[in-house]
Amino acid sequence: VTHMFAPGNNELSVQEGEILTVTNQNVGGGWVEARNSRGNVGLVFDNSQYSYFMNKINFINAHPIFSHRFPGFSKTPNPEVYLLTKSVAKGNDKLPIYAGEVGPVWLYPQIQLDCVVADPKKGSKMYGLKSYIEYQITPNTTNRPVNHRYKHFDWLYERLVEKFACALPIPCLPDKQVTGRFEEEFIKMRMERLQGWMSRMCRHPVISNSEVLQLFLNYRDEKEWKLGKRKAEKDEFVGVKIFSTIDPELPELDPGQVEQKYEMYSQFTRSMDNSVKELLAVGHLHWKRCTGPLQKEYRQIGKAFQNLSSVFNTSAYPTLSATGKTYEEIAELVAGQPKKDLHFLMETNNEYKGLLGCFPDTIAVHKAAIDKVKEADHLVTMNKISQQDKHIMEKNLSTMSYALQAEMNHFHSNRIYDYNRLMQFYLEEQVKFYETIAEKLKKALGQYTTM
Amino acid sequence: VTHMFAPGNNELSVQEGEILTVTNQNVGGGWVEARNSRGNVGLVFDNSQYSYFMNKINFINAHPIFSHRFPGFSKTPNPEVYLLTKSVAKGNDKLPIYAGEVGPVWLYPQIQLDCVVADPKKGSKMYGLKSYIEYQITPNTTNRPVNHRYKHFDWLYERLVEKFACALPIPCLPDKQVTGRFEEEFIKMRMERLQGWMSRMCRHPVISNSEVLQLFLNYRDEKEWKLGKRKAEKDEFVGVKIFSTIDPELPELDPGQVEQKYEMYSQFTRSMDNSVKELLAVGHLHWKRCTGPLQKEYRQIGKAFQNLSSVFNTSAYPTLSATGKTYEEIAELVAGQPKKDLHFLMETNNEYKGLLGCFPDTIAVHKAAIDKVKEADHLVTMNKISQQDKHIMEKNLSTMSYALQAEMNHFHSNRIYDYNRLMQFYLEEQVKFYETIAEKLKKALGQYTTM
Known part of the structure; x- marks a missing residue:
């Protein structure tokens, strides 16, 4: 059972087979406003896969909680759209798989990407009315630091989930704590955990190579960041479509072999x-x-x-x-x-x-x-x-x-x-x-x- | 508050100033049967000191308990009988005190007495109806073992209390446990504790020299044991009278000095x-x-x-x-x-x-x-x-x-x-x-x- 939570907790409870009318597509953060058959209006999670199978969605009643949770999938994205796809992505978008010593492996980069998350600084906006913590992130590739707030990490996380979560586990960010956000102990702990999360993302051969992570680590100015964000949000190769970019240079497996592997990993x-x-x-x-x-x-x-x-x-x-x-x-x-x-x-x-x-x-x-x-x-x-x-x-x-x-x-x-x-x-x-x-x-x- | 318990719990509650008539002196174990002014008959603790000040006794109501408890003093033995005594014991009965390095000290024997309590054996009486544990006690002086049951230790303890408790702390024997008396763990533990108790008695310069302890460790046959027991039970130098056998070869202290020492030790x-x-x-x-x-x-x-x-x-x-x-x-x-x-x-x-x-x-x-x-x-x-x-x-x-x-x-x-x-x-x-x-x-x- 997976739970989903809309911003502000005004999520809409929906049943399998229910028909929803989208009333506002511009809520952001992967959510849309919709009305159900009884006339109730609220937020439901939007996903390119979901809109395709909207008549099958089966959201679980959400409980009001305040901590940040992995939006995940309330229902398994249907892989049918991919299974019948004939074309495979080409060039830079291709994700090759090779035969390694332990079996099939991703293509690992020559130098492993990593970064240092450090130097948390308090910043403010709107004449000091809104304050936040900004972290300095320095990738080992450029050795040039960039600054990001927690909400930028959160944006990155959402893009990675959208794009890769059908194929790769994208772990949640450390909890978004509301009270005592500026206590030293808390900031230190969050930084340590953001470091752990970033290192894990950087160490991943597929994620490390993604345009969105490269943007996050390497943007040169506000303009580049804004443009890159807009581009990433329009990425079409998200959800199950990610599989159409994967190109295993290995002999085809029959369904029996596939199921055996599945059983093993599942267990x-x-x-x-x-x-x-x-x-x-x-x-x-x-x-x-x-x-x-x-x-x-x-x-x-x-x-x-x-x-x-x-x-x-x-x-x-x-x-x-x-x-x-x-x-x-x-x-x-x-x-x-x-x-x-x-x-x-x-x-x-x-x-x-x-x-x-x-x-x-x-x-x-x-x-x-x-x-x-x-x-x-x-x-x-x-x-x-x-x-x-x-x-x-x-x-x-x-x-x-x-x-x-x-x-x-x-x-x-x-x-x-x-x-x-x-x-x-x-x-x-x-x-x-x-x-x-x-x-x-x-x-x-x-x-x-x-x- | 000190509690006293008569065998079988048929003790008599008495008030200060009450006059009691002794009805049976041969109850044993330090107890006598007596009748109070209201005609109630029960047991009261007998002590040569108590019979002298019988009109002042102030027993506490006893609660029925089953474990062995130190009979102690329900009221402080009155030292008056000794304070006015002019004569001092002579010869073997004399307990000298010398000026040692740390202050006044008892006369310590050349070789410290000790003993080994070992080899607990199950014995029985009355055609197996009554069973008990017998311990072997070997003193370092004779190296000849004697056998004793727990009740013999208890008899020795009672004699030592009667004779010395006004001047020396006589610690209780290990608890007399009724259930599971023959469990191996219990026997081992009791033996260990009896060993500790015996060693402490043997290490004491006054107690180690007493006739009753010597009898306990050295008796040669049943006859010697019975005779020795009878003699010990008739000992007159018990209670506060023990002080009349003490002979400090040191300058007399004035009451002020005495009180100062008392305060210090009490604290x-x-x-x-x-x-x-x-x-x-x-x-x-x-x-x-x-x-x-x-x-x-x-x-x-x-x-x-x-x-x-x-x-x-x-x-x-x-x-x-x-x-x-x-x-x-x-x-x-x-x-x-x-x-x-x-x-x-x-x-x-x-x-x-x-x-x-x-x-x-x-x-x-x-x-x-x-x-x-x-x-x-x-x-x-x-x-x-x-x-x-x-x-x-x-x-x-x-x-x-x-x-x-x-x-x-x-x-x-x-x-x-x-x-x-x-x-x-x-x-x-x-x-x-x-x-x-x-x-x-x-x-x-x-x-x-x-x-």
Whole structure:
């Protein structure tokens, strides 16, 4: 079940099969104003694919929430429009897929794109009435910084979803928090997360090469930015049409092979999603335990030793007092540790939770295509499509499968790299943590004399 | 408020000033049967001191409980009978006090007495109808083992309380548990605690030298044991009379000096009692946390890593699984640690809680004596006592103070030794614990390859 939320929460609840009349196409942000059969007017999400299958839309009743959510797909975009497409994009628009060591892979650039998100600055508009935070983004290609506000990231995100989300998981941006937007801690955290999001986009061989990301990172002045924005918003190769730009230089797969791959990836992403959520849940619990009851308890142990030592002070017992202070220090180490190691573990797993949350939608498009091709034989007998059409559909399904395989192989290589780095970092910090405690206790022990 | 409990809970509630008629002196265990003015018959605690001041007894209503409790004093034994005593015990009965480095000290034996409590064996009586546990006690002096049941320890405890509790803290025996008496864990724990109790009694210079302890450790046959028991139960130098056997070879203290010492010890024992209880409370909490939520949490962390690793297994990721197993091992280390170190900390502090619980009674006898001597001037003017009597009272108060000082110095030297040993042991185990965890994590870390 996917939820969708219109700006201002004046979204329209619609049922499958309902007929809507568009009353205003210029709402923006992917939304249009529409009226339903009962005369209620509200916003519904617009997508070139949706307008085509408007009679089948099946929006879910939205709950009013304030955080930014991935608009996603309220219903699987229908891949039929692509499956019957004969022409393939040419030249710069072509997205080739090669046979790599691990299987089908995207074309990776010679130098991996990356960028640094830094230097958040408070800016204002309308004579100081509206204030915002502007971040400086410096790509490794030009080494020339550009400035962007959160809403620009959001615009980029929406373009990437429109263009690629049928084939690639486009993870959500970090939450748009309304209150306390200018607190230092919050700005630092958001910047860290925008950095993570941008790096992931830059590391993606398809996304990194896209005109919209290049515009975001390289625009030279306001004019270039405005023109580029307008162009990106008019891009026709969005939704399932993205598949018509994909060109696998590999032998065609039969539908059986395609379904097998689909089953495997579907199973894998679901399992990993569960495991990541489990790890996040226990990590959250552990964080709360370390900064709450455990810190309190070690402080109490420290205090108890010190109180006993102060009773003993009549006959001088400074060693016990030092032991007490050591346990108070351990309390602070225990409470401070999650920020040092668990934080990174949580952030990385949160990123993966975001990525994995996109796969069900991406995979659903794929499944819909498999089902369409399964129907093809029947449609041929019914004379609804020609034998030729069926072959085109199978070839296009093979292309979709290669796109999914290339994307999964990209995901796997990132995953192996990310989790390897994460676990090494986490364990290194954990070793340091326990060694520091052991060292402190050893020092406390050293103050006692053997009797 | 001190509670007293008669066997079978048929104790008699009595008020201050009430006159009781003793109806049966042979109830045993320090109790006599008596009738009050309203004709109610029940048990009251008998003590040579109490019968003397029977018109002042002030028993507290007892609540029915089943565990063994220190009978103690329901009212402070009146030291008057001793304060006016002129004669001092001679020869073997004499308890000398010397000027030691730390102040007045008991006469310590050349070789410290100790014993080993071991080899608990199940025995039975009445054709197997009654079963019990017999422990083997081997003193270091004879190296010849004797056998005793818990009830014999209890008899010894009662004799020691009768004889010494006005001057020395006699800690309670470990709880007499009724259910599950023969469970292995319980027997082991009780033996450990009986060992602690016996060692403390053996280490005491006055108690170790007493006829009753010597009988307990050295009796050769049933006949010697029975005869010795009868003799001990008839001992006249019990209660406050113990002070008349004390012979400090030190200059007499004036009542002002006595009161100053009293204030100091009173304050110290109360403070230490509070600190020990605080440490026990936080230790108990920490124990529960380690064997409860913390173990569970580390297990969950371990499981979460392993589950994620099993998802990754399609592309082989045994290192993460090993990390998960490491956290499961850490869970067991965390849960098992309290038994290794906190146990000893809790046991030692529980012993001290027991000892400190005796001091209020011991100190109250002392305070009553101070108050009596303060009254002496008034009594002299009223011609109730002679100037000579007053001097005897002051000299005897000085003797009581030396006894308290010698006992406190003994307590302090034990305390320093015990807590030094305890803290060293505790910290050594804690260092090992954290080092073991760090070592395990290092090993888990070593399985990852740098990318």
